[in-house]
Amino acid sequence: MALLPLLLRIWKLLFLLSLLSTTYVYLYPLFRGCNFQLSKEGEVASFRLLAFGDPQLEGDSSLPSSTTSKSTGSQGWARYKSIIPGKELGTQILDHLHVYRKRLDLWGNDRYLAHIYRTTRWFTSPTHTVVLGDLLGSQWMSDAEFETRAQRFWNTTFSGAQPVPEPLFDYEDIAHEHSVQWPSTLITVAGNHDIGYAGDLDSNTATRFEKRFGRLNWDITFGLENGHLRTLTRNQAAYAEGPRLKLVVLNTMNLDSPALDKELQGDTRRFLNGHVGNAMGQTYLDATVVLTHIPLYKKEGICADGPLFTHYSAQDGGGIREQNHLTEQSSREVLDGLFYYQNTWARSGIVLNGHDHEGCDVVHTRNLRNALPQGNVSRIGEWTSLPHELVHEGGVSRDESVREVTLRSMMGAYGGNAGLVSGWFDRNDRRWRFEYRSCMFGVQHIWWAVHILDLVTGLVGMVVIPLSFRAASKHGSAVGRTKKNQ
Template sequence: MRLLGVVRYAFLALIIPAILSTIWLYLYPIAKNCHFPAAPSSYHGVAPIRLLALGDPQLEGDSSLPDPNAPLFPGLVGLRHRLWVEPLDKAARLARRAIKDIVTRDIPRYVQTQRKRLDLLGNDYYLAHIYRTTKWWTQPTHMSVLGDLLGSQWISNQEFDRRADRFWNRVFVDAHFWKHKAEGKELEDVHGWDFLDMANASQAPALLNVAGNHDIGYAGDVDQRRIDRFERAFGQVNWRIRIPHAVPQSNLTTELHLVNLNSMNLDNPAWNQDLYHATHEYLDQVINDTHTRSPRDAVILLTHVPLYKPAGICVDPPFFSYFEPRHGGGIREQNHLSEQSSGKILNGLFQQSSGEKRAGIVLNGHDHEGCDTWHNRFEADQEQWNHTRYSATNKTATGIREVTVRSMMGDYGGNAGLLSAWFDADAAVWKFEYATCALGKQHIWWAIHIVDFVVLALGLASVILSLLELARGRNVTLDEEKKNK
C-alpha cells in the first residue's frame, strides 16, 4: 500500500529528531550547563543559600479574550424573526448579509478566540516547564517571583481567582507561598513582618512572591482591595525573613536578611496616602532594625520596580507618567523608583549605623529585558550614589549590585535567575554571585511538542495501516484458497 510506505517513511524520518529534541527540551538546564555559581571549597562548592529568581510571568486571561457571554454568531441574533416579518426580497438580502458576516467576521473571530485560548494554555505549560525543569536540576533553597505574577491589575475578583488558581495548580504546581504564622513550627514571629527561618528551606522551599504593578497597580491606583486579594492568594506584600547561618570551620554565626519590599507605592503622589505611609513605615522599621544587627549580616532585597539610574544603563530609561487631576493625579506608570526613594533604600538597608557598607544585593523585575547595575559611592559621607553597568571589575569595589531579572516570558527567552550567597570567613563578609539559565523562545517549546504529536500520530497511523494491510492480505489468501478448491 503506497500510503503505508509514505507514513512509515515520514515516521522514520522524524522519530530520531523528535526523540533528541524532546530529550534536550526536558534536560535543557544540563545541556546549557545551568547551575548556581559555586561557593568556595569550605562549602564543598555548594552555596548554602541558592535563590531561584523568576521575573514577570504575567499570566493573561479573560481580558485578552472576547466576552464569554457574547453570542457565538452575532449575525444570527434576531435573524429568524426578521426573516419572518420582512418581505421576501428584503429577507433574501438579510440572509445574504448574515451569511457574509458569519463567513468574514464571526468564524474568523471564533477561530482567533480558540487560537488565543490554546496560546494561553500553552503559555502556562511553557512557564511551568521552565520552573519545574530549572528547579529540578539546580535544587534551590529559596525561590521568588519578582512581581507581575498576573497580567493586569484591572481584572475582577473572579478573574483574579481564576488566574491565581492557574498560577498555583498549573504553572507552579508543587509550590506554596510563605504562610508566615500558619507555619508556626518553622517561624518565630517577631513584629508581624519579621520572621526567623528555623526550617530546612531546601526540603520544600516556599515561593516568595513580590507584588508588581500588574498585580496591585502603581501608586496612583493601588488600593486596599487589591492588596488584600493579593495577600490572600500570594502572601504578604511586605516582610523580612532572617536566615541564621553557622559558618563552616569557624565559630562565627551570622544572618542573611531576605527583605520583600512593596515598591509600588514608595513614590508620591499616591492615590491612597494611608498605604503610602504604611509602606514607608515598614521600610523605616526594617532600616532601624537592620542597623541594630551584626555588621556581618547581609541583605537580599526583593522588589519589583528597579532603583533609579540614568538613561543608557538599562533598556528602560527613567520615566514617570501621572493620572489626570480629576482621577487623583497619582503615578500612573514608572520605569524606576525616584532618586530619593532609591537613596533611602541604599543608604538605609546597605549601610551600617557606623557609616560602613553592609553587604547585600538587590533583585527586581519590571524591565523585561533585564539589567545588571552597580551602585557605589567613593566616600562614605558622599550623598549621591554613582550608577554604572556591572562588570567583573566591580567585584573588588565597594558598592551594591542590582540585578533586574530578565522576564521568564517566551518573548524574552524564558529566563531564570540563579543567585548564590555564602559567607566568606576570611573576609568576614557575605559574597553573592549571579547566573542565568534561559530555555529560549516559546516557539521552541511549541515546535518540539508539535513534532512529538505528529510522530505519535504517524506511529499510530502506521500501526493501523499495517493491520489493515495484514487483514487485506489474509482476505486475498483466503479468496485464492477458495478458488483453488
C-alpha cells in the first residue's frame, strides 16, 4: 500500500501526542506542584485536608422533559416515520440527539470529577477529605432522582470513599478508633442545591440528605499524639490536655431568618450556641476548623459574589429564597463565638466553605495595624475582613486573625479545582498553624480531548500495525525469493 508509510508516520505522531497528554492528565498534580505545605520544621503536617467545592451532579432535570429514551429503537423510529410529518420528524431526531449528547455529557462529567478526586487523593495522601456542599445539582428533584444521583456520587464520582459512620456522631466513652478510617472517609456538607435555602428547607429534604450523606450539624475532636491525630470521645475531648483539633460541620443553610421550618433552624442554632459555650473552655493549644457552605459576610467587591438576599412572597412564607453570604449578624456570631479569644487575639483555626464558584480567600482580624483603602476592607462587628493577599500590607498578625477560604468549584467550567489545607502544631509558638493551596486540573474539555485522542490512536493502531507487519512480511518474502533466484 502506497499510503501505508504515511499512515504509519501519522500513527506514530498520534501515539507520541497521546503518550504525553495522557501522562499529564494522570500525573497533573506532579506537574502543577500540588502538595500539602510542610510545617516550619519541614515536617509533614499532622492535619491534611483535601477539600472540594460544589460538584453539583446533574441528572434528569437537566434533560428536555419532552424527550426520553423510549421509542428510540428501530421500531420506534419506524412508528415516528409513519405518523410524524418530515419536518416534525427532523425536530424529533434533533431532540433525541440532544438528549443523547446530554447523557454523554453527564456520563463524562461524573468521570471527570472522579478523575480529579482519585488523582489528587492518590498523589497528596490526605488525612481527611471533604466536599463543601452542593454535592448534587438541585434541591427540587424527586426522591427517586435524589437517590439516583446519590448512588452516582458514591459509586462513580467519589468511588471508594465511605460516608462518616453514624455511630461516630453520638459517641461518649468509646473512641471508635477502628470503625472509621479517615483517609478513605468522605465528609459531606449540605449546600443549597442539596437541601434548599432557609425558605424552602424542610424535614423531608433534611431527612433524605442525612440518610445518604450524614448529619447536617456535627463535630469531632482529635488529640495530637506523637505528631498524629487521634479521635477523641466527647468525654476524652472535654478533659484532654495538650493540643486539640476540632472539626465543626455547620449547616448554614438555615442559620439566617426567616426560615420555613423553625424547628430545624432551632437545631442549627442550638448546635452553634453549644459550640460557642464550649469555645470558652478552649485554650491557645486548641484549634477549630469550620466546614460549611455559605460564606461569611463581605461587602461588594471583596469576593466575586457580593451580598445578595431574596425572599419568597408573604403568602409563600416570606422565607429566604436565595443568599450569597450569611448576614453580618450570623457571621459575627460565628467569628465571635468560635474564634474570639481575648483582647485582639484570635483562636487558631480556619473557615472553609463553597457556594461562590469563583472562590475567595480572605482574613478576618480584630487588629488591622496599617490602614488600607476602604474598597479593600469589609466589617463584621469588631472584625475587619480583607483579601488574604493584603495581609502583609495591612500588618495583620496570624495570632490575631482567622483565615476564611471559599473554595473555587471543582466543576469543569472552573478548572477542576481541589483545595489542600495543611494544619500542624507549632511547638515553638505553641499554636496551631494552617495554610491553604489550590490544585487545578483544567477544564473538562482537556479530559475529553485526551481520552478521545487515546481512543483514536488505539483504533488507528489496530489497523496500521497489522498492515505494517503484513507489508514487512511480504517484503521479506520478496527479498528471499530474489536472493534464491540469484
